[in-house]
Amino acid sequence: MALDLFKERGTRLDQQHLDWQDLSPMPISKLDDDAFTRVRIILMNGIEQQRGRLMHHLAQFHGPLRVPLAQVRRVSHHQQTMVNWLLPPDQTPLETTIAYEQVAIEVTAMIAQAEPDPYHAQMHRFGLLEDFDHLYRFSALLDRTEGKDANNILQSYTDVAPGRPTVIEHRAPVDDVRRPYDRQTADALTKIHNLTLVSGEYQTRDFYMTVGPMSPSMLGRLLYAEIASIEEQHVTQYESLLDPNESPLEKWLMQELTTVYNYASCVKTETNPRIRAIWQRCLDNTLGHLHFAMEVFRQLDKRDPRELVPERLPEAFSYTNNRDYVREVLKDEVHLRAVGQEIVDPARVSESEATERYRALINKSGSPTSSVADGWQWRPGGELTMGPQALMDFSAGRLQ
Amino acid sequence: MTKRKNDSSKLGMNRTGIKASPKNGPRMIEGAEKLTLAYVPEDEEGSYVRMMVRGASMEGTMGSVPPPPGPKGMVKTAAKMLGGRDPNLLIDKLGARIAFERTGVRLYDAALVKLAATGSWEGGPDVEGLRHIREEEHAHFLMLCECMESLGGDPTAMTPAANTEAMASEGVVKLLADPRSSLSQALEGLLIAELADRDGWMGLIHLARAMGNDDFVQRFEQAHLEEEEHLRMIRTWMQQRIADASRFELEEQAPPG
Numbered sequence: 189m190a191l192d193l194f195k196e197r198g199t200r201l202d203q204q205h206l207d208w209q210d211l212s213p214m215p216i217s218k219l220d221d222d223a224f225t226r227v228r229i230i231l232m233n234g235i236e237q238q239r240g241r242l243m244h245h246l247a248q249f250h251g252p253l254r255v256p257l258a259q260v261r262r263v264s265h266h267q268q269t270m271v272n273w274l275l276p277p278d279q280t281p282l283e284t285t286i287a288y289e290q291v292a293i294e295v296t297a298m299i300a301q302a303e304p305d306p307y308h309a310q311m312h313r314f315g316l317l318e319d320f321d322h323l324y325r326f327s328a329l330l331d332r333t334e335g336k337d338a339n340n341i342l343q344s345y346t347d348v349a350p351g352r353p354t355v356i357e358h359r360a361p362v363d364d365v366r367r368p369y370d371r372q373t374a375d376a377l378t379k380i381h382n383l384t385l386v387s388g389e390y391q392t393r394d395f396y397m398t399v400g401p402m403s404p405s406m407l408g409r410l411l412y413a414e415i416a417s418i419e420e421q422h423v424t425q426y427e428s429l430l431d432p433n434e435s436p437l438e439k440w441l442m443q444e445l446t447t448v449y450n451y452a453s454c455v456k457t458e459t460n461p462r463i464r465a466i467w468q469r470c471l472d473n474t475l476g477h478l479h480f481a482m483e484v485f486r487q488l489d490k491r492d493p494r495e496l497v498p499e500r501l502p503e504a505f506s507y508t509n510n511r512d513y514v515r516e517v518l519k520d521e522v523h524l525r526a527v528g529q530e531i532v533d534p535a536r537v538s539e540s541e542a543t544e545r546y547r548a549l550i551n552k553s554g555s556p557t558s559s560v561a562d563g564w565q566w567r568p569g570g571e572l573t574m575g576p577q578a579l580m581d582f583s584a585g586r587l588q
Numbered sequence: 589m590t591k592r593k594n595d596s597s598k599l600g601m602n603r604t605g606i607k608a609s610p611k612n613g614p615r616m617i618e619g620a621e622k623l624t625l626a627y628v629p630e631d632e633e634g635s636y637v638r639m640m641v642r643g644a645s646m647e648g649t650m651g652s653v654p655p656p657p658g659p660k661g662m663v664k665t666a667a668k669m670l671g672g673r674d675p676n677l678l679i680d681k682l683g684a685r686i687a688f689e690r691t692g693v694r695l696y697d698a699a700l701v702k703l704a705a706t707g708s709w710e711g712g713p714d715v716e717g718l719r720h721i722r723e724e725e726h727a728h729f730l731m732l733c734e735c736m737e738s739l740g741g742d743p744t745a746m747t748p749a750a751n752t753e754a755m756a757s758e759g760v761v762k763l764l765a766d767p768r769s770s771l772s773q774a775l776e777g778l779l780i781a782e783l784a785d786r787d788g789w790m791g792l793i794h795l796a797r798a799m800g801n802d803d804f805v806q807r808f809e810q811a812h813l814e815e816e817e818h819l820r821m822i823r824t825w826m827q828q829r830i831a832d833a834s835r836f837e838l839e840e841q842a843p844p845g
Contacts, residue, residue, distance in 0.1 A: 219651025219746055278650055278755050333698070334761055335691035336754070340746040405698075405765035569744035572690055572729060 190500040191452055193445075198475025204263050211269045213466065215276035218283070223290065223343040224507045225463055228454045229274045230284075230291045232470070234391030235384065235450050236268030242443050250436040256484050257440070260477045264447075267470050274463065279341075281399040282334065282408070285326050286341040288392050292319035293346055295388055297510035299381045300517070302503070308378055308429060311366055312385065313517050314524060314531050315422055320514065321351030321557075322415050328561040331570045333405050339568060345509050348566035352522050354557035357418050358550050359526060360542035364424040367529045371431040371438065376445070377502045383446040385426045393419035410556035417550075437481075437489045441496055444478040453505035597833065650752070653680045654745045671800040675739050678799060681792055682736050683747030687754060688785060689729035691761065695781060696722035698764035702771045711828030713771065721818045728811045735804055753788070757781060772829045775822060782819045789815055 216225055243257045243264070275284065293316065300312035327338035327348045338348060369378050393416060400412030434442070451471035458464040482493040525534045527543075567573055606613040629635055653676045670678065700718050708714060733743035746754075763769050763777040789812040796804035 214646050214648035217649060217651045219748065219751060220649075276650070278751055280758065333694060333765055334754075335687070335694040337744055337746075339744070404762040406767040408765070569733065570690060572693055572726060573733065573744075575730065 190503065191448075192500055193448070193475075193478070193497055194494075194499065196475055197479050198477075199472040201259060201263070201476050201480050204473045204476060206263070206266045206270065211266055212273045213270060214462075216274050216460070216463065218276050218279045218341075221463075222459050223287075223341065223345055224294075225458065225460050226275070226287050226341075227291045227294055228458065228467075228507065229271055229463075230287055230391075231295055231384075231388055232450060232454060232467075233268055233272040234291075234387040235447055236264055236271060237391050237394070238383070238387035239264050239443050239447055240268065241390070242439065246436045246440055252488055253436060253440070253484070256480070260444075260480060263473055263477070267473065270466065271470070274466070280334075281402055282326065282330050283336070283341050285396070285399065286323065286330060286338045288395060289319055289323035289326060290342055290346050291388060292316075292392060293323060293514065294507075294510055295505075296385065297514050297517075298505050298507070299385060301510070301513060302505075303378065303381050304375045305369065305378045307367065308369065308382065310531050311425060311429060312381070313521055314526065315385070315389075315425060316514065316517060317351040317522055318354070318357050318418060318422070319351070320347075320349075320518065321354050321357070322418070324348055324350050324566070325354060325411060325415065325557045325561055327566055328564040329405075329408055329411055331566075332560070332564070333408060335570065335572070337568065337570050338566070345511070347511060347514065349518075350561070351518060354414060354418060355551060355555035356547065357421070358543075358547045359421060360540060360546045361424065363526045363528060363540055363543050364421045365428045365529065366425055368429055368431045371434045374431070376496070376498045379430075379442050380446045380449050380502065382426055382429045383443060384450060386423065386430070387446075389419055389422040389426055393423055407556060407560055411560055414556050435489060437485050438496060441478075441481050441485055441493060444474065444481045445497055447474045448478050449501055449504070452501055453507065456504045457507040649748075651746075651748050653683075653747055654742060656740045657742050670739075673799050675741070675799075678795055679736070679739060679741045680747045680749045681788075681795055682732055682739070682741065683743075683745060684749035684753045685788055685792055686729060686732045686736060686743055687746065687750035688757070688781075688788060689725050689732060691754065691757065692725040692781060692785065693722055693729065695760065695764050695778060696725060699771065699774050699778065702764075702769075702774055706771055708771060709829055709832040711825070711832065713775070713825050717821055717825075721821065724814045724818070728814070731807060731811065735807070753784070757784065772826075775826050775829070779819075779822050779826065782815065782822055786812070786815045786819055 216229070240261055243261045247254045247257045279287070296312050296316040296319065300309050300316060303309040303312060323338070323346065330336050330338050342348070369382070396412050396416035396419060400409060400416060403409045403412055430439075448471065451467055451474055454467040455464060455471055458467055478497075482497065485491060485493050523534065524531050525539050526532070527537055527540055530537075564571060602608070606616065609616075632638055656675075696718055699713065700715065700722070703713060703715060703718060736743040757780070760777040760781050764774050769777075789808060793805055793808045793812060796808055
C-alpha cells in the first residue's frame with residue numbers, strides 16, 4: 189500500500205535526535221551482505237549529499253529560507269553520516285568504485301524502465317550505457333593492479349563488458365545540455381527520477397575527485413581523471429533535465445519528496461533487518477522534513493503543496509536485477525550519440541564539430557580507459573585464471 | 589643498465605621533522621605546552637581506552653566462509669578427502685593463498701614495469717629472475733584453484749582469510765604501483781610479501797597434514813620450497829643493492845684520476 193503523504197507525518201523535526209553512536213553504526217559485511225544493500229547505502233548517501241548541497245545553495249540565494257533550511261540540513265547531514273558510515277573499512281576505494289558503478293547501472297536501469305516521459309527515458313538509457321562501460325574499465329584496473337575480481341563486489345547481478353566506449357563519451361559541453369521538463373505539467377515521478385540521478389551522478393563525480401589522487405598507479409590516476417570528466421558531463425546532462433524555472437521552495441520540496449520516495453523504497457526492499465531499521469528511522473525523519481517544508485511552502489510561497497506533492501507516493505523502486513533490460517538497451521542503442529538536446533543515430537546525423545574537436549584534443553595523447561582494458565575480458569577469478577598466456581610482454585608493450 | 593634517477597637515499601629538501609624548522613619548531617612546542625588544557629572526561633565511560641574497547645566489543649564480523657556451491661554429494665566427497673573433518677578452515681585458508689598468489693603475480697608485473705622503465709643494478713633483479721618468480725606465483729595460484737575445486741569450494745570467492753590478508757598487504761600493493769617508488773624501494777614491499785607468503789604456505793601444509801590429505805601436503809611442500817627460493821632471491825638483490833650503493837658512494841667521493 190503506497191504511503192499517503194498527507195496523512196503520514198513521520199517524526200516531528202524537533203523530536204529527531206541522533207547521537208555519535210547512532211552516526212557510526214556497525215558497518216555491513218563486504219562479503220556477506222547482499223550487493224543491493226550496498227547499492228542502497230551508496231545511493232542514499234548521494235541523495236542526502238545532494239539534499240545538503242541544494243539546501244546550502246538555496247540558503248545563499250533566498251534569505252527567508254536560511255533558518256528553516258539550517259534546521260532540516262543538520263538532521264540531513266547526520267543521516268548522511270549514519271548511512272555512509274555503513275560502508276566497511278575493508279572495502280578499498282577501488283572496490284567502492286566498482287560498487288558506485290553498479291549503483292549507476294542498476295538505479296539508472298530501474299529508472300529508465302519506470303520513467304513515464306519517453307524523452308527522459310531516452311536520456312537515462314543514454315547515460316546508462318556510458319556508466320556500464322565505466323564498470324568494465326574499473327574492473328580491468330582492479331584485476332590488473334590488485335589481482336582482485338570485481339564480481340566479489342557485484343555478486344553476479346551486473347554484467348562486466350564494454351558499453352559505449354568511454355573514449356568516445358567525451359563531448360563538447362553544448363552537447364550535454366538537454367531539454368528540461370516543464371514544472372507545471374511533468375509527472376512527479378519524472379521529477380523524482382531526475383533528482384535521484386542528479387544525486388547519484390554528483391556523488392560519483394565527487395567521490396572520484398576525492399579518491400582519484402589516492403589511486404597509487406599512474407594508470408589508475410589517469411583512469412579516475414578520465415571517468416570523473418564523464419561523470420561531470422553526466423551531472424550536466426541530468427541537471428539540465430530539471431526545470432530551471434522552479435522556485436527555490438519548489439526545488440526544496442521536490443528534493444524532500446525524492447528523499448522520502450527513496451527511503452520508502454529502501455524500507456520496502458531491504459533484506460538486512462538491522463539496516464532496514466535505519467531506513468525506517470530515516471524515512472520517519474524525512475517525512476517530518478517533508479511536512480515541515482510543506483508548511484514553509486504554504487507560508488512563504490502562499491501556495492498549496494498539493495500542486496506538487498501527490499496524494500500517494502508512487503510505486504517504490506524494485507531493486508532487482510536488470511540484466512536483460514541492460515543487454516537489450518546495449519544491443520539497440522550503444523551506437524547512438526548526443527547532438528545538442530537530442531540523441532541521434534550517427535548514420536543519419538553527424539556529431540557536432542565542437543564535439544569532434546574537443547574529443548580529438550582531450551584524447552590526443554591516448555585514452556587511459558582504452559589502455560587499461562587492452563585485451564581484457566572479465567572472467568570469474570580474474571584474467572590470470574586463463575593460465576600461462578596471461579603474461580605481460582614488455583617487448584611488445586602489451587599483453588601476450 | 590643502472591639508472592639512478594630514482595635513488596631513494598639521496599640527500600634533498602625533506603621538510604619533515606621538528607628540526608627542519610629551527611625557528612617555528614620551538615614555538616610549536618611552546619604553543620602546545622601553554623595552550624593545551626588536558627581534557628579529562630567527566631566519567632570513565634568517556635576515556636580513550638573505554639571508547640576503544642567499546643568499539644571493539646560491538647557485534648559484527650568481516651564475513652564468513654561461503655557455503656559449498658555444489659550438490660550435497662560434493663560436500664560429502666570433500667569431507668571424505670579430509671577424513672571426515674570439517675573443510676571450512678581449509679577452504680578459508682586456501683582462499684587466502686589463492687588471493688595472495690594472484691595479487692603476488694600483479695606485484696611482480698609491477699616490478700617488471702619498474703625494471704623496464706628504470707633498469708636495475710649490478711646483481712639486482714633482471715627480467716629473467718622476476719619473470720621466474722611471477723610464473724611460479726601464477727602456477728601456485730592455478731594449482732590452489734584446482735585444490736579448492738576438488739574440495740567443492742569456489743576458487744573465485746573471497747574468504748574471510750583472503751580478505752584479511754588483502755587488508756594486511758594493501759600497503760605493499762600501493763608501494764609497487766606508485767610510479768615514484770624505485771625498484772629498490774619496491775623490493776622492500778616484495779620482501780614483506782614473500783615473508784608472509786612463506787609462513788602462509790607453512791600454515792597451509794600444517795593444516796593439510798592435520799586433515800590427512802597427503803596429496804595437498806605434497807603439492808604445498810613443493811610450492812613452499814619455491815617460495816623459499818623467491819625469498820632468497822629478493823634478499824640477494826637487496827644485499828647487492830646495498831653493496832652497489834656503497835660502491836657508488838665511494839666512487840663519487842674518490843678524487844678524479
